[in-house]
Amino acid sequence: MKFEGLTERQCEIADLLYECDSLEEVKYFLDYVLPSEERTSALTLLEMMHQDNYEEAYGVDEAYYEVQLLLHKISDKNVK
Numbered sequence: 001m002k003f004e005g006l007t008e009r010q011c012e013i014a015d016l017l018y019e020c021d022s023l024e025e026v027k028y029f030l031d032y033v034l035p036s037e038e039r040t041s042a043l044t045l046l047e048m049m050h051q052d053n054y055e056e057a058y059g060v061d062e063a064y065y066e067v068q069l070l071l072h073k074i075s076d077k078n079v080k
Contacts, residue, residue: 001052005071014045
């Protein structure tokens with residue numbers, strides 16, 4: 001899984017989310033490990049990861065643009 005345009009911190013968060021083996025681990029990470037100001041970004045990254053997995057499983061390319069739009073929104077928020 002590879003997303004272009006992420007900040008270094010977003011890459012770190014995505015890597016940590018990817019390493020989670022269960023929903024409970026993801027929930028713990030979101031609720032207790034991440035600072036509250038990074039949760040929205042982490043949830044967006046998680047959604048992007050789900051979308052990417054869906055595309056791989058079903059060969060759907062149309063969601064690519066939606067993922068890129070979300071990525072652009074995340075990048076814009078972190079630049080400001």
